[in-house]
Amino acid sequence: MSIDKKCQGCGVKLQTSDITKLGYVLDMNHDLCKDCFNLKHYHKVKDGIDTASMPVIEENAxxxxxxxxxxxxxxxxxxxxxxxxxxxxxxxxxxxxxxxxxxxxxxxxxxxxxxxxxxxxxxxxxxxxxxxxxxxxxxxxxxxxxxxxxxxxxxxxxxxxxxxxxxxxxxxxxxxxxxxxxxxxxxxxxxxxxxxxxxxxxxxxxxxxxEGSIAEYYPFEIYKDLIVEQKIKPTIFQLNESQSVIIGAQAIFSFLKGGFKGISFHFNKSVSLHRTKYENAYELFDKHKGSLFKPYNETHTYVKQTFKLNQDTKYEITISDIGVIHIKGDAIIEMYYLKGLRLTLTESLY
Ligand SMILES: Nc1nc2c(ncn2[C@@H]2O[C@H](COP(=O)(O)OP(=O)(O)OP(=O)(O)O)[C@@H](O)[C@H]2O)c(=O)[nH]1
Ligand SMILES: [Mg+2]
Missing domain, CATH: 3.40.50.300 (P-loop containing nucleotide triphosphate hydrolases)
Known part of the structure; x- marks a missing residue:
């Protein structure tokens, strides 16, 4: 007879037959699956993300x-x-x-x-x-x-x-x-x-x-330092037109048009912000990716997108779960970023 028993850390059904599958335990006397045991005792996390959608809950809750x-x-x-x-x-x-x-x-x-x-x-x-x-x-x-x-x-x-x-x-x-x-x-x-x-x-x-979380690009040991979880002290750059800021190896923000502006970058300390001229930005990035601009993975590809920002609106560009950029319109900006990474442009709420 098999008894259904759930992991007390994540709720997955425990099993003893396949160490590569979720819920593995050596024997059914354990209360935590292998992954939760490693998380709780060694702060170690298994890579890979479960793509679950809506939870199923009762009506009238x-x-x-x-x-x-x-x-x-x-x-x-x-x-x-x-x-x-x-x-x-x-x-x-x-x-x-x-x-x-x-x-x-x-x-x-x-x-x-x-x-x-x-x-x-x-x-x-x-x-x-x-x-x-x-x-x-x-x-x-x-x-x-x-x-x-x-x-x-x-x-x-x-x-x-x-x-x-x-x-x-x-x-x-x-x-x-x-x-x-x-x-x-x-x-x-x-x-x-x-x-x-x-x-x-x-x-x-x-x-x-x-989708598009930074956790999809790097192992836990790397992405854990990129996700925003503590108070961020923003870096404010006074940028002229045709200047860029290289954000780690995740993105390049370029201020193409809009005069002279204070633009604030809210990222973890572990994400480097490097200001440079637009005309040099991509060459510089290519030359120093993996050394100055990290964490870099050569299998990653990038995409480029241009945005026009209207006058009198404060915008927020959110780069996945790693940070936001605040900028007032009017302006034209270019974003170069990891393909598939979640990037949104919205009116700022603060
Ligand atoms: N700074 C800060 N971190 C938080 C806060 N709430 C949660 N966290 C951190 O965010 C991470 C995710 O928290 P969880 O509570 O596991 O998130 P969850 O919504 O249960 O995640 P899933 O189980 O994957 O759906 C953990 O590292 C928490 O420590 C908060 O209010 N402030
Ligand atoms: Mg949870």
């Missing part, structure tokens, strides 16, 4: 859409508010501890509200939090309790948005022990986890795959 500020430009990719039949929705903006002190959260929420009103998206509330530091988590718990109305609550969102970290924090606040693991590998959680909450339950769910 209270859905908490956990959106990291790292993914804020992707907020409308899926209309989650239409996806889960009969449910109501709360929007949680996570990772706010990574934003600069000067960011006005109220203004950001106001802009999000305006946008969602325009699109007739119905959020019961929009709550900013830091799952990591616990900031505003008590306020969120109060909001959830207020809107729960005898329903199960589900934390839903992109991979790496911080659902499991938030789940742990809420559990901890209520003195409940949970085993689910959190970490920088996108797609860590593989199945539902639950704790009692109010009259019913709170569920953590597997994240929704967001």
């Amino acid at each position: 209270l859905v908490v859409y956990v959106l990291s500020v790292n993914h804020i430009s992707e907020r409308l990719k899926y209309r989650l508010d239409r996806h889960f039949y009969g449910s109501e929705f709360i929007l949680v903006i996570n990772h706010i501890d990574t934003l600069e002190q000067s960011v006005n959260l109220n203004r950001m929420i106001h802009k999000l509200r305006e946008e969602t009103n325009r699109l007739q998206m119905k959020w019961l509330d929009i709550v900013p939090v830091s799952a990591k530091t616990g900031k505003y988590v008590n306020e969120l718990i109060e909001t959830l309790a207020y809107f729960q109305r005898n329903r199960n609550i589900y934390l839903v969102g992109y991979q790496n948005s911080g659902k499991s970290t938030l789940f742990q924090k809420i559990a901890q606040t209520n003195n409940i022990d949970v085993s689910v693991l959190a970490g920088k590998k996108p797609g860590l959680t593989q199945d539902l986890f639950d704790i009692p909450f109010g009259t019913k339950k709170l569920f953590d769910t597997p994240g929704i795959y967001l």
